[in-house]
Amino acid sequence: MTTTLSARAAAPPPAPTPVRTGARRYRTAALFMAPAGLGFLVFFAYPLVATVYYSLTRYDLINPPQFIGFDNYVRMFTSEPLIRTAAYNTLWLVVVLTVCRVTFALGVASVISRLKAGVGLVRTLCYLPSLAPPAAATLAFVFLFNSEFGPVNRFLKLVGIDGGLWFNSPTMSKPALSLLALWGSGELMIIILAALLDVPPEQYEAAQLDGAGPIRRFWHVTLPSISPVLTFGVINSIIYALQFFTQAIVAGSAAAGSADVAGNSKYIGAPQNSTLTYPVWLYVQGFRYFNMGYAAAMAVLLFVVSAGFTWILVRQLRRSSHQEQT
Template identity: 50%
Template structure:
């Protein structure tokens, strides 16, 4: 994957300076790169190897014991691990596509607006900027059965609403709703792509008598599809680490149960918001089964790496020549 093309203009002052200059240049590169080289080694390379090592141990930060494959064996048959994987899978397969589609729809709409386009754009984008913790707290309240304003409004209108974050069947849809509300990042990337479609293409199509749907289908979609794919893949990678919203929603909805003296199983209600990273956190930093947490981390690494490679490939097909 690292085939250097080096196609463009070579450094202009190559030969004359000789070996010393080359060494000087090499040192210069090293000097500029040094923060990252150190950082990569210390904060990525080393811990990754250490994760492999610790996965064969039982370690609670006090006592370290080599236990061979015990942690790996535990993984098979660990219902909580399975449940958390399914929850994360749910989010990946439903929330990600929904966000991309909704983002595309919003972008398409914005592209069509003449009057007030700027204002609408800002409004659509704004929720994305709300800190995730705050957004989640607000959502749990707004949708809170019995007391939340939305629940109240729906009641007045006679529309029955689910219990959202208090119902195991509806908590993940609630999170997806939150994800749709904060669709700004996806939307902006797609808006850029939609606006980048050459106008002549539309005009030509219109002259040929193509309706709005046909224009969208045959002109917009093909042009923006690489960006769509990009948004989808990065969305998957982001969702694999989905933690904050799920954890906060569970905590806030459980409310008073999360007090000193009570021990709450994570993923309220009924483990339905227990995402995989949250389970990893729970095993590592609540149960202090550090070794087992490392097994979970390696699993996450494998899956995330798969999608990262996909992304890098996509990069590649986009990128040739210069730089990347």
């Protein structure tokens, strides 16, 4: 009898069942994911749902919101003239900035990847402008491109070129803002540079043995290898242009000679509404005229357009990757 009891006492405990082990793993994973999930709910899901709700109301931040259905959306597409100007300016920036920003970053990264000496210094100098605060960088550009005493126009006069009015001209203000955006595209350049350095050298050697020149190697080896990064750059540039706010509002105010960037509505979009972008008009409607319901409808439309561009580009990337694999 004693032997039987000691044998039972020495027996190992039963192993946990697979069901209990799986449930414990799920609880552990859920515990670690809880902060991220809570942040998603508080800072993304709730604001998104609230914005959609307020877009269906008349709300002035003081009185309770009144449900009016889709009247704000109807107003956007029928009886709002300045939103068309803002949409055109934003679409212009989307097209020009996306093409120029990705091309410029790819060109600079290609040059840096071929340097033999001073790579770290050049890379740092090209990246530093992206760290400048947008408001300070815009004020500096307005000074540099001043039509009367700006250093850029003075230099152009020395070589016999008329520099123009830049930020004081309705036709030159958006190109000037594009130059400002290109100057601060060092972050995208660093990402593309990392992708270029990650391309296997064996592919270039094989293409060179097949008689491919520099242009064909770039077209058939470099571009296919970094196509996912370029797609990311296009998506990033589109979203960047769709959210173009600080530079536009500061440039319009500073070019008009106002020290108060957001305090006087007559300087918003100067000159002649050429710097009036969609986010700037959204800000004016929501926080200047207190049409928060209408501003929420504009924000929902901006979100849908951004998500649509992203979905199309990601789908095209997956399709091209599938074709390359097959």
